[in-house]
Amino acid sequence: MVRFENVGLRYGLGPEILRDLNFEIPAHSFQFLTGPSGAGKTSLLRLLFLSMRPTRGLINLFGRDVSLLSKEEMATLRQRIGIVLQDFRLLDHMTTYENVALPFRVTGRDEASYRREVIDLLKWVGLGERMDALPPVLSGGEKQRAAIARAVIARPHLLLADEPTGNVDPTLGRRLLRLFIELNKSGTAVVIATHDINLMDQYEARRLVLHQGRLHVYE
Numbered sequence: 670m671v672r673f674e675n676v677g678l679r680y681g682l683g684p685e686i687l688r689d690l691n692f693e694i695p696a697h698s699f700q701f702l703t704g705p706s707g708a709g710k711t712s713l714l715r716l717l718f719l720s721m722r723p724t725r726g727l728i729n730l731f732g733r734d735v736s737l738l739s740k741e742e743m744a745t746l747r748q749r750i751g752i753v754l755q756d757f758r759l760l761d762h763m764t765t766y767e768n769v770a771l772p773f774r775v776t777g778r779d780e781a782s783y784r785r786e787v788i789d790l791l792k793w794v795g796l797g798e799r800m801d802a803l804p805p806v807l808s809g810g811e812k813q814r815a816a817i818a819r820a821v822i823a824r825p826h827l828l829l830a831d832e833p834t835g836n837v838d839p840t841l842g843r844r845l846l847r848l849f850i851e852l853n854k855s856g857t858a859v860v861i862a863t864h865d866i867n868l869m870d871q872y873e874a875r876r877l878v879l880h881q882g883r884l885h886v887y888e
């Protein structure tokens with residue numbers, strides 16, 4: 670599903686923050702991406718979401734060499750990826766319900782066919798009472814759960830999540846982890862970037878560990 674060959678990344682003229690990355694993310698796999706603060710986890714997620722190009726090396730995503738993709742082809746590939754970023758990126762003029770329903774709306778689906786699904790997921794993540802609220806009035810943890818719901822609702826082929834339990838209490842964190850595990854069981858490859866040792870200890874999974882620019886894989 671994803672293959673990195675000798676990938677390196679630097680910002681501007683700075684040092685290489687990712688070096689000689691060689692790894693694969695198999696279809697249907699589940700992995701934590703971890704490493705100290707500043708190790709490059711968010712940068713690696715950005716490479717995976719095609720919002721940045723590597724400085725060197727090859728990235729193959731869904732069978733395509735990403736350096737050869739047109740903008741339109743990139744947009745199409747991105748539709749197969751769900752992403753939860755640390756700044757959530759919710760649309761402030763849309764309600765929580767509308768934000769979460771967005772992945773269905775962009776594919777032109779009739780609302781009657783997904784309304785129940787969106788409401789059930791909002792209830793599952795504890796936002797049943799906040800469906801009609803606009804993002805600016807949500808708490809940090811509520812925004813995070815809305816962003817997670819939006820990323821998983823359409824069952825993407827690949828889910829990328831950056832510190833998805835960073836703003837919630839441990840009980841809710843466990844609930845969200847269960848959501849990712851269920852999504853993975855239904856076929857999605859999942860990558861969760863986290864510092865949270867407690868979270869990682871709750872589920873036996875592959876670990877991708879970034880350290881001094883290099884990636885170590887523990888199966």
Ligand SMILES: Nc1ncnc2c1ncn2[C@@H]1O[C@H](COP(=O)(O)OP(=O)(O)OP(=O)(O)O)[C@@H](O)[C@H]1O
Binds near residue numbers: 704706708710
């Ligand atoms: N836009 C940018 N321009 C220049 N340097 C950047 C930029 N974004 C990140 N960096 C640098 O790249 C390195 C990796 O940052 P990144 O945010 O990917 O790490 P991280 O592992 O996600 O950190 P954290 O766990 O603290 O979120 C850091 O040294 C950071 O300062």
